[in-house]
Amino acid sequence: MSDPSLTIDNILAPELTLCRVPASSKKRVLEFIAERIHFQDETLSDTQIFSNLVSRERLGSTGIGEGIAIPHCRLEGLDRVIGVLMTLEEAVDFDAIDNQPVDLVFALVVPKEATSEHLELLSQLAERFNDNAFCTALRQCEDAGTLYQRMTNRNH
Template identity: 35%
Template sequence: MNITDNLAKDLVIHELQASDKSEVLKELVSTLKDAGLEVDVENALKVLNDREKLGTTGIGDGIAIPHGKLECLEEIVVVVGRSSEGVDFESLDMQPCKIFFMVLAPEQGAGAHLKVLAQISRQLKDEAFRQAFIDTGDKQELLKLLGLN
């Protein structure tokens, strides 16, 4: 399984406009709707916010991986976002998050959902990859780094 298997070019945001946690989640979810996917934005936000109440998905090292399950989905979708300024995501290390991978999975897809989260986590453990991600100058550069060029 590759990080790009559930990722599409139109689901990559080179520079998030959001400046707080709830705005980031809304911007990431809205990207699905903008890309033409049939997603109930309010329901998706509720799922993500409910997950955040259990514990932050800001895992440290400038990374957040908000995730959840939606009945309306038939396959896993991943939205990637970058914030050069960083956003307070209540991260475990109390540092602002600059790298966002939102993962939404179908209700009945637990095994695949966990594999995608593990793959993303493995990729993001690479400090050189994280720094290259943050340093990308434009969307094309970010797409190339993600293997979507």
């Protein structure tokens, strides 16, 4: 049975919600995600997170279309799920399924053994990002505080 408390709202921290990040490439986006997670928890290796995210991208792009990407990976020794939400200053090529550049990114880093939780969260994200009005509202945010509120309070 998956953990009912495991929702997008519970795994996203304000410190890991970033608005208008200047990233020039997919690689830079993934590096930035790894650096931010390490910055928030120094026990986690940014090199390891980056390398795991890149390995996952090699299996197939996590760009799900419509300018959205959900990069994700598992991490040895992690005891919780970490989410990172970013809007990008300029859309970057992410090898997405529809070849559209990406400007909305939600990264998930999960414990190595958390399979069902991982899939549950991915489906929650996909469902939310399926809502065009919701995505537009996220893209229009000017600051991280607003972005965090819009992602976690679904008042629409």
